[in-house]
Amino acid sequence: MARAVELLGLRACLTKSTMDCGDGLPPNWSSCSTDDCIQSQKDLYAKHHNTADGRIRIWFGLRQIMNATDRLLLETRDVAQELNTGIHMHIAEIPHENQLVMRTKGIDHGTVTYLEKIDFLRSNLLAAHSVWLNEPEINHFSKAGVKVSHCPASAMRLLGFAPIREMLDSGVCVSLGTDGAPSNNRMSIVDEMYLASLINKGREVYIGGTTNPTALPSETVLKMATINGAKAVLWDDEIGSLEVGKKADLVVVNPFKWSMLPLHDTIANIVYCMRTENIESVMCNGKWIMKDQKIMNFSEDEIISSAVERATDLLVRAGINLPKRMNHL
CATH class of the missing domain: 3.20.20.140 (Metal-dependent hydrolases)
Known part of the structure; x- marks a missing residue:
């Protein structure tokens, strides 16, 4: 971790x-x-x-x-x-x-x-x-x-x-x-x-x-x-909080997408309307760790592929057989 x-x-x-x-x-x-x-x-x-x-x-x-x-x-x-x-x-x-x-x-x-x-x-x-x-x-x-x-x-x-x-x-x-x-x-x-x-x-x-x-x-x-x-x-x-002297940890939100419009009350829109798709970029400790919805320090595709593979292996090792309740491609 x-x-x-x-x-x-x-x-x-x-x-x-x-x-x-x-x-x-x-x-x-x-x-x-x-x-x-x-x-x-x-x-x-x-x-x-x-x-x-x-x-x-x-x-x-x-x-x-x-x-x-x-x-x-x-x-x-x-x-x-x-x-x-x-x-x-x-x-x-x-x-x-x-x-x-x-x-x-x-x-x-x-x-x-x-x-x-x-x-x-x-x-x-x-x-x-x-x-x-x-x-x-x-x-x-x-x-x-x-x-x-x-x-x-x-x-x-x-x-x-x-x-x-x-x-x-x-x-x-x-x-x-x-x-x-x-x-x-x-x-x-x-x-x-x-x-x-x-x-x-x-x-x-x-x-x-x-x-x-x-x-x-x-x-x-x-x-x-x-x-x-x-x-x-x-x-x-x-x-x-964003204050002088604090670390530069921040989230950049794009409110000009369907889920957050119209933008009458910024705080209300963040709480009631915002979705993860509205988050454009994330900075931690003054460095961008996500920019324009792209993870900067690692391949997101590699992480997802590894997670799927390990989850499948975990089910096999645990002897768990999940029911197939839906046909999908």
Whole structure:
């Protein structure tokens, strides 16, 4: 992953998702001790942090509370703080998670309540999903400065309606994410902006019984995709907005295509109308990595061809036979 980021000229916070307990883990994961989890991440940090002209940062990763002992949680907290880096963790993702934590930890709600109890919550924590939170838990996030990655497509597909408006109203920094390929086939922040605007308006109808078209307005969604994203990865002093003294990371959008016309309100058009085909060029760290819709540092055709070949091979090795439901050339 670090090699791909460096070759393509991207900027990234990379993390290894660690697990030191839990049922149903593959043998190579279930045999990983707490010490192994911590040391492997220290090694990755030593090898890759601040490489690729400063474009790569290494974070510490925790899969989820069902796969982490208290020792792994607390040592990860301490080492990340010592190294001045971040922690990524899936938190309050599904109802079963909260139910399991309540049953095994003897608390009255769920993951966030328990993490607050053991003093795990910190401002360098990025909590992915954060769907099943109650009001006191939102306040815990706000008080500790925890950041949230809201993944609308994944939420609609698998997880539920996250209390995004309540988190924003409480001062929680909420950014946008795509989640992984198993729960989001598109993985496009352009799509996530549009979906975020819709799912949160739909949630208002569900919980309040009436429509509210001003719920999560386009200005807020754009902020979630830009400066809040930079804050979430602890990089807003250098990226996330176009300002004198910040890194030259930017996206060039061509609004003069059918999907974004007429162009009456630029921000609304970006959130509600823009498609990936409107993106003309991308610059990272002052260098063009896509120009006139052409990847600059690698052959896109080669990458796609390799991906198709490897995906086919993966199905064969896994013994998966997919049904042929449509004739195609």
